[in-house]
Amino acid sequence: MRASMLATILKRSTTSSFLLRRSYHSSESQPERKVTVLGAAGGIGQPLALLMKLNPLVSKLALYDIAATPGVAADISHINTRSLVNGYMGDEQLGEALEGSDVVIIPAGVPRKPGMTRDDLFNINAGIVKGLCTAIAKYCPNAVINMISNPVNSTVPIAAEVFKKAGTYDKKKLFGVTTLDVVRAKTFYAGKVKVNVADVDVPVVGGHAGITILPLFSQATPKGSNLSDEEITALTKRTQDGGTEVVNAKAGKGSATLSMAYAGAVFADACLKGLNGVPDIVECSYVQSTITDLPFFASKVRLGKNGVEEVLGLGNLTDFEKQGLENLKSELKSSIDKGIEFANA
Numbered sequence: 267m268r269a270s271m272l273a274t275i276l277k278r279s280t281t282s283s284f285l286l287r288r289s290y291h292s293s294e295s296q297p298e299r300k301v302t303v304l305g306a307a308g309g310i311g312q313p314l315a316l317l318m319k320l321n322p323l324v325s326k327l328a329l330y331d332i333a334a335t336p337g338v339a340a341d342i343s344h345i346n347t348r349s350l351v352n353g354y355m356g357d358e359q360l361g362e363a364l365e366g367s368d369v370v371i372i373p374a375g376v377p378r379k380p381g382m383t384r385d386d387l388f389n390i391n392a393g394i395v396k397g398l399c400t401a402i403a404k405y406c407p408n409a410v411i412n413m414i415s416n417p418v419n420s421t422v423p424i425a426a427e428v429f430k431k432a433g434t435y436d437k438k439k440l441f442g443v444t445t446l447d448v449v450r451a452k453t454f455y456a457g458k459v460k461v462n463v464a465d466v467d468v469p470v471v472g473g474h475a476g477i478t479i480l481p482l483f484s485q486a487t488p489k490g491s492n493l494s495d496e497e498i499t500a501l502t503k504r505t506q507d508g509g510t511e512v513v514n515a516k517a518g519k520g521s522a523t524l525s526m527a528y529a530g531a532v533f534a535d536a537c538l539k540g541l542n543g544v545p546d547i548v549e550c551s552y553v554q555s556t557i558t559d560l561p562f563f564a565s566k567v568r569l570g571k572n573g574v575e576e577v578l579g580l581g582n583l584t585d586f587e588k589q590g591l592e593n594l595k596s597e598l599k600s601s602i603d604k605g606i607e608f609a610n611a
């Protein structure tokens with residue numbers, strides 16, 4: 267869902283009859299799609315659930331968490347948009363939450379506090395992701411997975427291994443959500459070169475932690491005022507440290523939740539559009555890849571009816587970007603290996 271679309275929905279929602287008409291119309295013209303959010307009562311989960319409730323492509327919205335989902339689901343279910351909302355809580359309701367799901371979004375797990383790296387979350391979140399993916403393999407093996415839980419560089423390989431063991435792995439349907447890196451790169455670029463942020467595109471490749479986040483500002487569009495090498499270095503560093511900027515500002519109360527919910531909603535919307543056969547849906551995402559020598563890598567991906575339709579290449583890189591690519595490889599490789607090893611232990 268684009269910012270402009272969301273703004274339009276919110277503006278028009280003051281007239282409830284509009285949304286009723288709109289949802290009636292949408293359910294007639296759009297296929298049924300069930301979306302499940304795992305970790306739906308959390309800092310990301312709640313606003314993400316709200317944004318998915320505003321998305322007319324969703325017909326069923328399942329909200330699962332280990333606690334507090336009845337309240338979140340009751341609250342969101344009163345919004346007069348298309349989807350029917352159900353809350354599920356605890357292991358015994360996980361299967362029902364997942365059954366029939368087309369897209370499963372996973373923001374379950376602990377967030378960072380100041381001084382921590384995303385990898386410091388591995389010990390807790392790896393087990394959470396492994397458990398949830400085991401259930402996904404059982405109850406909705408064909409769903410498209412949007413992995414938000416950190417460290418994404420490792421949780422995506424963990425999910426792949428769990429699905430391989432269960433015999434359900436489809437490399438086209440497993441996505442690490444790196445959209446927030448793109449959202450940040452667009453915002454910071456637009457602010458610097460003074461162009462309309464709504465028109466901006468910036469690919470961000472690599473992974474989702476520190477130097478593994480590699481924004482390609484040489485490919486940013488539209489071109490505004492020329493950026494100096496120092497400005498590109500500063501924009502790159504701010505994008506790489508965007509998560510830490512929020513963690514520090516929240517001072518112990520977690521990491522990005524609202525901007526992540528927005529980014530998660532944008533990415534899930536793109537996946538739904540792809541599933542529905544809308545052409546030319548391209549987003550950056552961390553997927554199984556052969557465009558470098560690393561088995562998982564974020565780059566532009568064309569989305570289609572089966573998930574990944576095409577993993578797009580890196581395009582021309584500047585020397586600065588080539589160096590950034592070389593610098594990130596060893597860290598990304600060890601995060602991937604750590605995930606694979608954990609899943610197979």
Ligand SMILES: NC(=O)C1=CN([C@@H]2O[C@H](COP(=O)(O)OP(=O)(O)OC[C@H]3O[C@@H](n4cnc5c(N)ncnc54)[C@H](O)[C@@H]3O)[C@@H](O)[C@H]2O)C=CC1
Nearest residue numbers: 305307308309310331332373374375376377414415416526
């Ligand atoms: N990919 C990305 O760009 C980003 C990823 N994140 C990551 O997202 C994750 C969630 O962050 P927040 O929502 O801020 O954390 P939070 O602590 O506010 O919420 C996490 C939720 O997960 C739930 N949960 C824990 N174990 C679960 C399980 N087994 N099944 C279902 N739910 C479970 C908790 O009950 C809680 O409601 C963190 O790992 C964070 O690092 C955060 C921002 C950006």
Ligand SMILES: O=C([O-])CC(=O)C(=O)O
Nearest residue numbers: 378446508509510521522
């Ligand atoms: O920084 C964190 O821990 C959360 C995150 O992934 C982000 O905001 O990009």
